[in-house]
Amino acid sequence: MADLQLIMSGLANGCIYGLIALGFVLIYKATEAVNFAQGDMMMLGAFIALGFTNSDRMDLPFWLAVPMSILLMGCFGYLLDRIIIRRMFGQSQVSVVILTIALGFVLRFAAGTIWGHEPQSLESPFAGRDVSFGGVVLGLDEVVVIFTTVLLTIGFYFFFNNTKLGVAMQASSQNQLAAYYMGIPVKRIQSLIWAVSGMMAAIAGILFASKGSIDPGVGLVGIKAFAAAVIGGMGSLPGALLGGIIIGLVEPFAARYVAAGYSQVAPYLLLFLVLVFRPHGILAQIHRKKV
């Protein structure tokens, strides 16, 4: 029974990682860039929602604050691309990575200055309520997290495979020049996907903040989420969710069954092993390049 409980809470944690990883994968799938600031964008989204909702701040109703913060983060993502990322168009992946790492520093500082460095938690209607399924007691927040993540992953999976815009996004990442020849407005599509991933960051942030407390340094969860994306296979949406769940499950079990001190290494050890034996993740999408 205890194990089942561990599995469920690991699943919920893993879904949060998966949700952040989904943001990574969206941007990677459509622009070939890797956004290391995704964790910090999540933190920003959480703080914006917190600023709207909490009673000592603006004290707006939760269901009004959620769409507002999602919209605001969408605008943030769009502007980020228009002002900064677009200048890097066509440059190598690694320079975009370095740029977004630096961006993360700036975002962390901005959030710390505006909202303070103490851990705070979001006053959400999910917090502190329990749901029980046949003896397993789950927090309502955990149920909402799992539900939202699975829904979003399925939604984006069909979006990328079945809609014209989704296919155009994939095309613009696979070969920018060829996509231009096909009449795809590559730059506009990139701005759009940055906006979408900003919204994803806001959703992840709201769910994360209603599960526990947040502080400006929480963006470092992004590293774990990135590990999730890589384990699942960068560029695969179900892979992001799978990787997130694997990491989410490995963590509590390692903490329970492995000696203290060794357990926190487990996710990174797993990442390292996956990279060594399956260099492009479990659901790999890269094949050997031929000349």
Added chain:
Amino acid sequence: MRILFKTSYDDDINLFKHNHHRFWYILLFVALLCLPFLISDYMVGEFTNVLIWALAGMGLMILVGQTGQASLGHAAFLAIGCYSNVILQSNFGLPFVISFPLAGLISGLAGVLLAIPTTRLHGIYLAIATLAASIIIEDIIVLAEPITGGVSGLYAPDINLFGYSINRYVDPSAFYWLTLGVVLIIVLFYKNLLRSPLGRAFAAVRDSEISAQAMGINVARTKAVSFGISTAITGLAGALMGHFAGIFTNETFNVIISITLLLMIVVGGVGSIHGAFFGAIIVAFLPQLLSFFRDWIGNTFELGSIVIPGLESAVFGCILIFFILFEPMGIYGMWLKLRTWFELFPFYRRDMFRRQKSYLKTERMR
């Protein structure tokens, strides 16, 4: 305007392009030698810090700038160099002259060990694998408490150099000269590496792995060797860093240091030795400069002391964003443009250093 007239094949690979070149570098070296006589002990310590960071930067530069492999885990090799140097001295009683190169060797071997499974990885995958390795090594340091002291850390003993004892606080100038000597040797090694076949192989792998392979270069081995040399130099820097800090724990070499190191060489200018030094100057002097400005603003506007947590990394981040967007060659690129402007005086054109337009392609099939 200077016109170089080449009379032998060696002119292309000589260490110094012409006599002026040699003159300025010798002058710089003499100035650095005399520095401890001109400035206070505190500033000597700061300059030593710059040199140590530059050494670590040069190590990473061989990997990132010359071979084109991104690493987000070089703090781990700083740690390996630092710990093995001190452990060899304290536990095995070896003198510094032996333990120091041995520390470099050990971290070089560790680098090769990491390289063997990861040479198949590219770009971002390699970066994340090294990041994971760095986090794992940080935890190993905590777990191996009997030899590494765990979270309480280790003390670095005084350096014993041929019977002459050097402590960084008692005799900062001597430690400075020691560091300067190591840096000089590594710079000469680096310069010579670049004009050797191995250095050319590094550049070929960086520019295109496929064409490098077609030219008969063993890509995996070249990458592994590059990893080894890079981590060995970083290990030497780590050993000096341990003596400089006096006491160190696993926290001294965390992931943030790895990231800072990579950002440092990008700000300085990837692919040039100068870049490592320019970047090190920024990393070492930025906190001082900021606290100076903070005090100045506080005193001028009578605000008292202002404490803004995280300001340093935010300013560093802004500087980095500025450089990546407007000057991808870093500070060295600015210096290069300035120099070209003077050398060609009336003939400099703005388009001379324009970036070529490029488009990305994916390696994914779906």
